[in-house]
Amino acid sequence: QVQLQESGPGLVKPSQTLSLTCTVSGGSITTHYYYWSWIRQPPGKELEWIGYITSSGRTGSSPSLESRTSISRDTSKNQFTLQLVSVTPEDAAVYYCARIDPTTIATMASRPKKTEYDYWGQGTRVTVSS
Secondary structure, eight states, rough: OEEEEEOOOOOOOSSSSSSEEEEEEEOOTTTTTTTEEEEEEESSSSSSEEEEETTOOEEEEOTTGGGGGGEEEEETEEEEEEEOOSSGGGGGGEEEEEEOGGSSSSOOSSSSSGGGOOEOOOEEOOOOOO
């Protein structure tokens, strides 16, 4: 069974960089076809797709966030990482990592549905405050 677990700071100050790590167990992040994604949900709002890294290491991100987003991975640790620079209070959310089989969708959705992803982490809440 694939499991994902997010980790990182729960509090980030405005203008600072948010760094989160997703640790994957029960499956390799290099397994063909799968995309490993970061998704967030601000309080009371919809899920928002941030970006992904593929099994081969290629990255993609939401146009609205790509200028501030960097996704990388450490295959030796079976982890992938999100860095979001210049955070504002609008970035406060529960951040999830999740796996998707890209063959099941036509394109990545900025407003994803939970059912599009077969495995999710439990989420980690990030607060942006001085």
